[in-house]
Amino acid sequence: MILALETSCDDTSVALVDMTGALLFHRSLSQIPLHAPFGGVVPELASRTHALHLPALVEECLRETGRTLSDLSACALTIGPGLSGGLLAAIAYLKGVGFGTRLPLVPVHHVRAHLRVAANSPDEILPGSLGLVVSGGHTHLYRIDLWPNLALLARTTDDAAGEAFDKGAKAMGLPYPGGPEIERLASGYTGRTERLVRAIHTPAPFDMSFSGLKTAFVALVGREGSDPEKRPFLAASCQGAIIGHLIDRLGKSLSHYRPPALFVGGGVAANGAFRRALEALCGDLGVPLRVAPRPLCGDNAVMVALMGLELFREGNFCSFPYDEIRPRPRWDED
Numbered sequence: 001m002i003l004a005l006e007t008s009c010d011d012t013s014v015a016l017v018d019m020t021g022a023l024l025f026h027r028s029l030s031q032i033p034l035h036a037p038f039g040g041v042v043p044e045l046a047s048r049t050h051a052l053h054l055p056a057l058v059e060e061c062l063r064e065t066g067r068t069l070s071d072l073s074a075c076a077l078t079i080g081p082g083l084s085g086g087l088l089a090a091i092a093y094l095k096g097v098g099f100g101t102r103l104p105l106v107p108v109h110h111v112r113a114h115l116r117v118a119a120n121s122p123d124e125i126l127p128g129s130l131g132l133v134v135s136g137g138h139t140h141l142y143r144i145d146l147w148p149n150l151a152l153l154a155r156t157t158d159d160a161a162g163e164a165f166d167k168g169a170k171a172m173g174l175p176y177p178g179g180p181e182i183e184r185l186a187s188g189y190t191g192r193t194e195r196l197v198r199a200i201h202t203p204a205p206f207d208m209s210f211s212g213l214k215t216a217f218v219a220l221v222g223r224e225g226s227d228p229e230k231r232p233f234l235a236a237s238c239q240g241a242i243i244g245h246l247i248d249r250l251g252k253s254l255s256h257y258r259p260p261a262l263f264v265g266g267g268v269a270a271n272g273a274f275r276r277a278l279e280a281l282c283g284d285l286g287v288p289l290r291v292a293p294r295p296l297c298g299d300n301a302v303m304v305a306l307m308g309l310e311l312f313r314e315g316n317f318c319s320f321p322y323d324e325i326r327p328r329p330r331w332d333e334d
C-alpha cells in the first residue's frame with residue numbers, strides 16, 4: 001500500500017491506495033474557513049495548520065482501514081510546485097515517520113499529479129498529448145512527451161485562471177474561494193454579458209494573461225454597483241471572459257500542435273461552463289478530451305497516491321535519510 005500526503009496549498013489531504021491503485025481511504029481538511037477572512041491563502045497559517053492536522057489525519061486513515069505503518073510499501077508526497085511552508089510540513093512529517101519505519105518516500109510533482117487523474121491509467125496518456133492545468137496557482141499548458149515527462153509550452157504571464165475567479169469574486173464582495181460562487185451565480189443566467197477585453201497581448205502566442213481582464217472586471221463592478229440583481233450578470237461576465245480567453249488560447253495551441261489527446265485538471269476544471277466549452281472546442285477540432293472527474297479537480301491526495309504508485313513501481317523513490325527530498329516550490333523553473 002501507498003500512503004499519500006498533499007499539503008502544497010490550503011488542503012491537508014491524505015489518501016491510501018493498494019498496489020492495484022484501488023482507493024482505500026481519502027480525506028481532505030479544507031482550510032477555507034481559516035483563510036476566508038483574508039480573501040486568499042495566508043502561507044504561514046496554511047503551513048502551521050498542515051503540521052497540526054497531518055498526524056491526526058494519518059492516524060484516522062490507519063485506524064479506519066485497520067492498517068499499521070508496517071503494512072505500507074512507501075509514502076508519496078507532493079514536494080512542489082506549491083507554497084514552501086506547506087510542502088515542508090509534509091516533508092518534515094514523513095522524514096520523522098521514516099526515523100522509525102525506514103519507509104521509502106516518493107516525491108511527486110503536483111501539476112503532473114493533477115493531469116494523472118484526468119486519465120484512468122498512465123497508458124492512456126499518449127506521447128505528444130497536451131496537458132492543461134488550471135488552478136488557483138497555475139495556468140500551465142504542457143506537452144507530454146513520454147509520460148510523466150512534461151515540457152512547459154505556455155503559461156499565464158501574470159495571475160492564474162483560478163486567481164482571476166477569486167479576485168473577480170472578491171471585487172463583487174463574494175467569499176473566498178470565488179470560483180464556485182461565480183459559477184453558482186452565473187448558472188442559469190442567459191442575458192447579456194459584458195465582453196471585458198477584446199485582445200490580450202502576450203509575448204508568446206499561446207501564453208495567457210488574466211490581469212488586464214481582472215482590472216476591466218473591477219472597473220465594471222465599479223460602474224454597475226453591488227446591487228444583488230446585477231450579480232448574475234457580473235458573474236456571467238467574469239466567468240465568460242476567463243473561459244473565453246482560456247478557450248481562445250487553447251484553440252490556437254490545439255490547432256498548432258494537433259495532439260493525440262488533451263488532458264485537463266486543476267480546480268477550475270470543476271467549472272461546468274468550462275467543461276462544456278472544452279467539449280465543444282475539442283469536438284470541433286477532433287481532439288480526444290479527458291478532464292479530471294469533478295471531485296478530483298482541486299488539490300487532493302488521491303492524485304498524489306496514484307502518481308506515487310506509478311513512480312514507486314518504476315523505482316523512483318528515495319531511501320532513508322532522504323537527502324534528495326526537499327521542497328521545490330517552483331519545480332518547473334528551478
Ligand code: AMP
Nearest residue numbers: 135136162177179180267268271298299
Ligand atoms: P486548486 O488550486 O487546484 O485547488 O484549485 C482551486 C482554485 O480553483 C481556486 O482558485 C478556485 O476558485 C477555483 N475553482 C474551484 N471550483 C471552481 C469552479 N466551479 N469554477 C471556477 N473556479 C473554480
Ligand code: MG
Nearest residue numbers: 135266298299
Ligand atoms: Mg493544485
